Amino acid sequence: MKSWKTAVMAVGLLLGTVAAHADNGLELAKKSGCLSCHSVDTPKVGPSYKSVAAKYRGQPGAEAKLIAKVTRGGSGSWGMMPMPAKGGNANLSEEDIKNLVKWILSR
Template sequence: MMRGVARAVSALMLGALVSVAAPAARAADAPRGQRVANANACMGCHAVDRKLVGPSFQQIAAKYKGDAQAPVKLGRKVKEGGSGVWGMIPMPAHQSMSDADISAVVDWVLAGAPSK
């Protein structure tokens, strides 16, 4: 009887551990740009596939497709903020983000914000 209870408890503990570890593993598998976007509150105003406060990342990728200057333009927009391109709601400046982090997010967005 005790062995059965011990096995059941072990199975429950293993299930709980897997359910906690799985999202962390999936987050670690996400592209660097996505991880940086998540860590810097980008997702508070943007979503991958739908407009929130600002345009979706996929809308941004479509708008700048084929624009060789897009990485520079968008990098500056992230760093300095701005308004007028997508409407009157301003994008706040993200001056504390490193240039490497900004480049990772911009490259990820311009690639269409892929999940892998």
């Protein structure tokens, strides 16, 4: 009986962590100005986060590739419009970029 209760509590904590991660990622995207060009579901100036996640799903090194792309910026991956380094937000930290990329890939 005790192990059953422990398992239920562990699942509850895990689900709460996943929900918090999702909320934190969206809030970070809003705060950082990412949603000026991107959205979760539909393309804007840049691709939707769901499209990015689908394109990179299952690719080895996807997280590192996207961290580099967000950090340095670039063009040609999703059309002619270039993405500025750090999305144009010079104050975006490496930790924030890592958290954003993890969140985007979880879409």
